[in-house]
Amino acid sequence: xxxxxxxxxxxxxxxxxxxxxxxxxxxxxxxxxxxxxxxxxxxxxxxxxxxxxxxxxxxxxxxxxxxxxxxxxxxxxxxxxxxxxxxxxxxxxxxxxxxxxxxxxxxxxxxxxxxxxxxxxxxxxxxxxxxxxxxxxxxxxxxxxxxxxxxxxxxxxxxxxxxxxxxxxxxxxxxxxxxxxxxxxxxxxxxxxxxxxxxxxxxxxxxxxxxxxxxxxxxxxxxxxxxxxxxxxxxxxxxxxxxxxxxxxxxxxxxxxxxxxxxxxxxxxxxxxxxxxxx
Amino acid sequence: xxxxxxxxxxxxxxxxxxxxxxxxxxxxxxxxxxxxxxxxxxxxxxxxxxxxxxxxxxxxxxxxxxxxxxxxxxxxxxxxxxxxxxxxxxxxxxxxxxxxxxxxxxxxxxxxxxxxxxxxxxxxxxxxxxxxxxxxxxxxxxxxxxxxxxxxxxxxxxxxxxxxxxxxxxxxxxxxxxxxxxxxxxxxxxxxxxxxxxxxxxxxxxxxxxxxxxxxxxxxxxxxxxxxxxxxxxxxxxxxxxxxxxxxxxxxxxxxxxxxxxxxxxxxxxxxxxxxxxx
Numbered sequence: 001x002x003x004x005x006x007x008x009x010x011x012x013x014x015x016x017x018x019x020x021x022x023x024x025x026x027x028x029x030x031x032x033x034x035x036x037x038x039x040x041x042x043x044x045x046x047x048x049x050x051x052x053x054x055x056x057x058x059x060x061x062x063x064x065x066x067x068x069x070x071x072x073x074x075x076x077x078x079x080x081x082x083x084x085x086x087x088x089x090x091x092x093x094x095x096x097x098x099x100x101x102x103x104x105x106x107x108x109x110x111x112x113x114x115x116x117x118x119x120x121x122x123x124x125x126x127x128x129x130x131x132x133x134x135x136x137x138x139x140x141x142x143x144x145x146x147x148x149x150x151x152x153x154x155x156x157x158x159x160x161x162x163x164x165x166x167x168x169x170x171x172x173x174x175x176x177x178x179x180x181x182x183x184x185x186x187x188x189x190x191x192x193x194x195x196x197x198x199x200x201x202x203x204x205x206x207x208x209x210x211x212x213x214x215x216x217x218x219x220x221x222x223x224x225x226x227x228x229x230x231x232x233x234x235x236x237x238x239x240x241x242x243x244x245x246x247x248x249x250x251x252x253x254x255x256x257x258x259x260x261x262x263x264x265x266x267x268x269x270x271x272x273x274x275x276x277x278x279x
Numbered sequence: 280x281x282x283x284x285x286x287x288x289x290x291x292x293x294x295x296x297x298x299x300x301x302x303x304x305x306x307x308x309x310x311x312x313x314x315x316x317x318x319x320x321x322x323x324x325x326x327x328x329x330x331x332x333x334x335x336x337x338x339x340x341x342x343x344x345x346x347x348x349x350x351x352x353x354x355x356x357x358x359x360x361x362x363x364x365x366x367x368x369x370x371x372x373x374x375x376x377x378x379x380x381x382x383x384x385x386x387x388x389x390x391x392x393x394x395x396x397x398x399x400x401x402x403x404x405x406x407x408x409x410x411x412x413x414x415x416x417x418x419x420x421x422x423x424x425x426x427x428x429x430x431x432x433x434x435x436x437x438x439x440x441x442x443x444x445x446x447x448x449x450x451x452x453x454x455x456x457x458x459x460x461x462x463x464x465x466x467x468x469x470x471x472x473x474x475x476x477x478x479x480x481x482x483x484x485x486x487x488x489x490x491x492x493x494x495x496x497x498x499x500x501x502x503x504x505x506x507x508x509x510x511x512x513x514x515x516x517x518x519x520x521x522x523x524x525x526x527x528x529x530x531x532x533x534x535x536x537x538x539x540x541x542x543x544x545x546x547x548x549x550x551x552x553x554x555x556x557x558x
Contacts, residue, residue, distance in 0.1 A: 157532075252434070257460060275532060
């Protein structure tokens with residue numbers, strides 16, 4: 001576009017500084033965000049790597065603090081990110097690869113880390129009519145499974161992921177990484193089962209879960225939008241009471257010795273079936 | 280059953296001993312099996328927990344060495360396991376919870392750990408007509424994904440998992456755990472791409488992969504047994520050459536921003552579709 005701020009200088013807009021000491025308070029702050037307790041208190045989360053940060057920017061989410069390794073090779077996507085941070089009045093910190101490794105806890109640190117404010121996860125911010133599928137996870141403990149569900153939700157056109165009871169932290173580094181950027185496109189809500197059930201029954205919505213008890217084959221079930229596809233805890237599955245509250249219980253073939261699938265796999269197989277059947 | 284060896288004494292058959300020192304060579308040996316290099320040299324693998332060890336026993340796989348916490352409560356499944364180890368002339372070691380934690384590397388150690396000889400993973404041990412679906416993973420780096428594929432394979436009645444190029448270790452603790460016992464029911468083979476292609480084309484077999492290039496919708500494709508469902512590396516996907524070599528390239532809906540699914544999810548969605556369509 002003509003008229004865009006071409007020739008943007010690194011000193012325009014963003015507050016820039018360089019950090020070279022491990023004991024710098026910003027380094028300590030960033031490291032603390034890897035700890036669940038601190039992260040939740042600060043209500044911030046970390047996103048690592050140019051790819052995820054670009055996904056974030058392209059969906060309108062710009063980090064309030066961007067940390068970069070000094071002396072990187074120029075890259076147009078990094079420049080675009082810096083420009084976006086500057087435009088929002090955010091902070092940019094340049095530091096050494098060693099300090100970046102300390103922040104990310106990895107030997108081969110990504111050369112970019114962004115800090116974002118946590119999203120509002122109130123259940124009443126879910127607009128159920130905004131999508132015909134929603135995923136629901138109950139007491140899911142594995143952050144990788146949770147991130148994978150977000151990623152699958154993005155693929156099947158779900159509106160978001162509703163977390164029931166005591167789930168893993170959706171804003172933890174592992175969940176954010178496994179979401180492959182879907183943390184920025186899927187709405188996330190947290191609720192107790194009682195809150196969720198009350199909210200769900202306050203409007204249209206079909207609650208569906210895979211089940212071993214009286215259930216219909218998942219390829220033959222009659223799905224209806226908005227369809228809420230629910231999976232339970234990795235070890236215990238869904239409580240019987242929650243299964244009973246479902247509008248539809250479906251079975252998936254289990255032809256071997258095992259009686260269950262990985263939770264993220266179950267959500268995906270069922271979610272893709274619902275996607276195909278709702279058209 | 281009458282005639283079964285009721286009243287089996289703990290001293291029948293198995294070689295039993297107690298270990299109370301952290302520096303005991305058996306403890307060092309067991310710990311070394313958590314390290315990929317040592318594990319591969321020894322060609323042994325670890326299985327943790329009563330549930331997985333019972334799955335193993337019920338499919339005819341008995342540990343050559345069983346390590347248990349001393350002073351556990353009696354349990355019929357533990358007794359059955361001890362009896363099976365004794366019948367096979369294996370070793371049983373009793374030790375302290377602290378030493379078990381050291382062996383498993385976890386604070387809350389499972390109270391049982393078994394050592395098994397690695398299975399033969401030669402490609403020519405795959406009998407392709409033994410199943411109508413086989414899963415194939417190319418350069419899959421995440422052991423959790425690999426174990427999840429084994430678990431899914433068990434559920435869809437696949438014959439096993441063929442690992443192409445440089446994959447994660449299927450006998451590592453994390454893959455074994457994620458397989459939820461399917462490491463004992465699914466055949467596992469390892470091969471280079473060239474070896475696999477030669478073997479595949481030496482008999483019947485349809486090679487199928489999800490692809491972004493000229494491909495048919497996965498719900499409309501004509502699958503044929505034995506069907507080999509292949510997924511590629513988590514970051515790079517399948518090499519173009521491998522995709523080209525497929526008999527069938529299929530697309531799955533990707534309605535959001537992302538252009539790919541988690542590898543184990545892709546294998547499951549496609550695998551379940553093939554399962555349903557082959558009948």
